[in-house]
Amino acid sequence: xxxxxxxHEGDRFCEKEVSILFKDLFSKxxxxxxxxxxxxxxxxxxxxxxTKCPNCKTIMYSRELKKYLSLCSECGHHFRMTAxxxxxxxxxxxxxxxxxVGLLSGxxxxxxxxxxxxxRDQEKTGLNEAVVTGEGKIDDYPVVLGxxxxxxxxxxxxxxxxxxxxxxxxxxxxxxxxxxxxxASGGARMQEGVLSLMQMxxxxxxxxxxxxxxxxxxxxxxxxxxxxxSASFASLGDYNFAEPGALIGFAGRKVIEQTIREExxxxxxxxxxxxxxxxxxxxxHRSEMKAxxxxxxxxxxxxxxxxxKNESQSSI
Amino acid sequence: MSHNLPFEKPVxxxxxxxxxxxxxTQEKDINLESEIxxxxxxxxxxxxxxxxxxxxxxxxQIARHSERPTPLDYIDYLFTDFLELHGDRxxxxxxxxxxxxxxxxxxPVTVIGxxxxxxxxxxxxxxxGSPHPEGYRKALRLMKQxxxxxxxxxxxxxxxxxxxxxxxxxxxxxxxxxxxxxxxAALRVPTIAIVIGEGGSGGALGLGVCNHMYMLENxxxxxxxxxxxxxxxxxxxxxxQQAAETMRITTPDLNAFGIIDGVIPEVRGGAHxxxxxxxxxxxxxxxxxxxxxxxxxxxxxxxxxxxxxxxIGKIDM
Numbered sequence: 001x002x003x004x005x006x007x008h009e010g011d012r013f014c015e016k017e018v019s020i021l022f023k024d025l026f027s028k029x030x031x032x033x034x035x036x037x038x039x040x041x042x043x044x045x046x047x048x049x050x051t052k053c054p055n056c057k058t059i060m061y062s063r064e065l066k067k068y069l070s071l072c073s074e075c076g077h078h079f080r081m082t083a084x085x086x087x088x089x090x091x092x093x094x095x096x097x098x099x100x101v102g103l104l105s106g107x108x109x110x111x112x113x114x115x116x117x118x119x120r121d122q123e124k125t126g127l128n129e130a131v132v133t134g135e136g137k138i139d140d141y142p143v144v145l146g147x148x149x150x151x152x153x154x155x156x157x158x159x160x161x162x163x164x165x166x167x168x169x170x171x172x173x174x175x176x177x178x179x180x181x182x183x184a185s186g187g188a189r190m191q192e193g194v195l196s197l198m199q200m201x202x203x204x205x206x207x208x209x210x211x212x213x214x215x216x217x218x219x220x221x222x223x224x225x226x227x228x229x230s231a232s233f234a235s236l237g238d239y240n241f242a243e244p245g246a247l248i249g250f251a252g253r254k255v256i257e258q259t260i261r262e263e264x265x266x267x268x269x270x271x272x273x274x275x276x277x278x279x280x281x282x283x284x285h286r287s288e289m290k291a292x293x294x295x296x297x298x299x300x301x302x303x304x305x306x307x308x309k310n311e312s313q314s315s316i
Numbered sequence: 317m318s319h320n321l322p323f324e325k326p327v328x329x330x331x332x333x334x335x336x337x338x339x340x341t342q343e344k345d346i347n348l349e350s351e352i353x354x355x356x357x358x359x360x361x362x363x364x365x366x367x368x369x370x371x372x373x374x375x376x377q378i379a380r381h382s383e384r385p386t387p388l389d390y391i392d393y394l395f396t397d398f399l400e401l402h403g404d405r406x407x408x409x410x411x412x413x414x415x416x417x418x419x420x421x422x423x424p425v426t427v428i429g430x431x432x433x434x435x436x437x438x439x440x441x442x443x444x445g446s447p448h449p450e451g452y453r454k455a456l457r458l459m460k461q462x463x464x465x466x467x468x469x470x471x472x473x474x475x476x477x478x479x480x481x482x483x484x485x486x487x488x489x490x491x492x493x494x495x496x497x498x499x500x501a502a503l504r505v506p507t508i509a510i511v512i513g514e515g516g517s518g519g520a521l522g523l524g525v526c527n528h529m530y531m532l533e534n535x536x537x538x539x540x541x542x543x544x545x546x547x548x549x550x551x552x553x554x555x556x557q558q559a560a561e562t563m564r565i566t567t568p569d570l571n572a573f574g575i576i577d578g579v580i581p582e583v584r585g586g587a588h589x590x591x592x593x594x595x596x597x598x599x600x601x602x603x604x605x606x607x608x609x610x611x612x613x614x615x616x617x618x619x620x621x622x623x624x625x626x627x628i629g630k631i632d633m
Contacts, residue, residue: 103631108573109564159629166626188517188539190548193563197517197539198575198628201525204497205625208618211498228539230490231478231518232497250490250518251480259480269485279488 053077055245069286078243078286080223082125083132083149086182090290091145096136100167104128105160111191121152129160130185133168135177138290141297144172146181150224154186157229161189162199165233169206169217178216178297183234187227200232207233216300218293220284221248221271239296241284242271248279321377324585327366330359367584370534372566373557376542378534378586379513385591386445387414387429387472390512393595394602395420395427403454407487410451412443412479413523415458420470421603426462428455428523429472432513446479449492452522456496459503468506468606471523476541478519493522500525501621504614508605510580510598511535512587527612527620528605529575531567532598533582537575538565575628577605 051062056075065072069089070079081089087096107114122128130152135144146168148155157165165181172179188196210217219237221230224247231250242248249269257264267273271283284292320328334355341348370378378384391398395418403409415428430447433439455471462469478489500507500523507526515524515537531537540548542556545563549555564570567579580601587594612620 108629109562111562160631162629163631190540190545190563192629193539194537194565194570194575195573195629197521197537198625200494200518200521201497201501201625202628204494204525205501205622208498208501209622212502228518231493231522233494235488235491235494236498248490249485250478250493251485255480256482256485260482262482264482268482277486277488279491 051079053079071286076244076285078223078245080150080184082151083127083147086147087132087134087136087145089286090147090180090182090293091136091138091143092140096134096145098132098134099171100133100164101128103160103164105158105192107191108159108195109191109193111193114191117153117191125149125151127152129164130155130157131161131164133164135171135175138180138297139294141294142175142177143293143297144168144175144177144179146179148182148184148222148229150184150186153189153191155184155224155229156186156189156196157199158189158192158196159199161185162196162202166199166203166206169203169210169233172215172217173206173209173213176213176215178218178300179210180218180220180293181233181237182220182222183225183229184222185225185227185229185234187229197228200228203233207236216296218296220289221280222246224248226250226252226269235279240280241282241289241292242274242280243286243289244271244283246271248274319382321374321381323374323377324366327359327362327585330355330362334359363584372536372560372564373542375534375566376514376536376556376560378582378588379536381586381588383588384474384513385587385594386432386434386474387427387512388431389591390472390595390598391418391427391429393592394599395425398427401458404450404457406453407450410443410448410454411441412445412447412475413451413455415455417467420468420606423606424465424467426458426467426469427472428458428469429512430475430520430523432474443479445475446477447475447519447522448479448481448484449487449489452478452489452492452496455523456492456499459496459500459507463503463505466505468508468609469503469526470602471507471509471526473509473511473515473520473523473537474513474535475516475519476514477516478522493518496522497525501625502618504617506606506609506612506617507621508602508609510602511537511576512598516541525621525625527609527617527624528577530578530580530601530605531570531576532580532587532594533567534586535567536560536565537570538563573628 049062050059051065052059053072055077058074060073070081105118127149131146131148133146146165216238218239219234221234221242225234226249230248247269274280275283337348337352398416398418400414400416414431418425418427430445431442432445433442459469508528509524509526511531513535517539542560543553545559546555547553570576571579580597583590583594
């Protein structure tokens, strides 16, 4: 599955994983499987001890990979990060306070099998929904942070994701704190139908408040940021950044190819493609992400002290 | 009507039979009055049977009807002095969106709408009503103009979606739609949107963040087309009919979700049966909506939009 990621580590999984891998090596089925195109193939990541880079095929220890921001040691390929890993790599240790943890999706359309899918993803990821929001500090600069996690329903935006992001925006407005959002989403969540679509509007009216209050919003598009998320807040940062190689776009590649009956360039809808077409401020390597964020926070003059001052002002 | 939908067949057949009998009566001078009267009564029953409880899929078919009235059709009836204005001042003029200034009951307004073609040739020119980024940017340019001069904005929504193409992506279709959502939230003039046909996902919403939102009775509004949903759900686009029900895309559902401010009734069988009458229905709603919104201050308009969208799919906690 596209959503699989390095979920488990630890010794008790090793034996099982290794044996599966070993068996797979000799499986005939596997040998003759046809792979349509490298780009459309999901990034395969093993739950086991070793991880193979989909780009340069280097095999690395999963533990090592995680230690180095999930970057390939050889080619620098950006593996997907879970929300927790992202927060850990961005926010100063011990400063993150999660908001709205308990918000849970209902099934407003009575969509078949939706609840089961949610439960499955909750168990798989340990998350309640596809976004984690909260407050924390980056190099002592207070920020409101939202991180989407593509393992949960492909990071799709339903009512809870829309609500949490909207609340994060309003919290940033209320506390006069910069907002940073890491997007990773397949778009609006189909199972919540038009209510999902309306989350684009909901987050937009909240973002408008943030704009009016002149509070900086840094949008970082990570792999993948598509559909309704790309066509709402993710594209509207005061600063639009993306990680190298991230897929970013409105419509799916297949849909476009079928519509225009023309093969698309290899780099179509990648971060680099967007940069070239003027849609991004920068493509930022993960290893430089935190430093870049700090640089912006510094320029805006938000500091630990000022954050406190603002807070005390608003409480008077 | 030259083009009838499959589910209308019994009505059409009976109507034809009645017409035949009437002709016969005239030509052969045989009195069939009672027979005709009886059939006409049956036709009435049949019509209400067929049209009064339309299934979601039947509504989808009406919303997509090739003769369904477009913004330009309604503009003729609703407004005076319509002057179309072109171009986004950045790249080009997207004819999938029409926009301009006009008068509504004497008051200057700005009118914007997604415009399908009314025949194949026009459809090609208008890209079947699927806008590119420059369409949304043109719309935004004219909304800002309306904002500057204090003119209310009326948007007609009818699109299968923003165009999924290479050029659209290159020129930032995501950004163009996203920008409209936020800028529309900030406008200081009354904004009214009416879904007159298909409300196709983000491409529809790109003109749809407004103070009041209405839908024609048989219009649809959805996050994905029934065909798209069926492909994802059952890997089979031909199950669109089932998907149309599952996805809850028709007016009763949208009303129940609290997404729209009202349903504009349609002429029996669909707006295309009588454009003039349909325009009169729209006119009624538009007038009362605008009158209400004109009583709002610019700050109240902005707040009303915030509250309206902030409560959709609200989770209390």
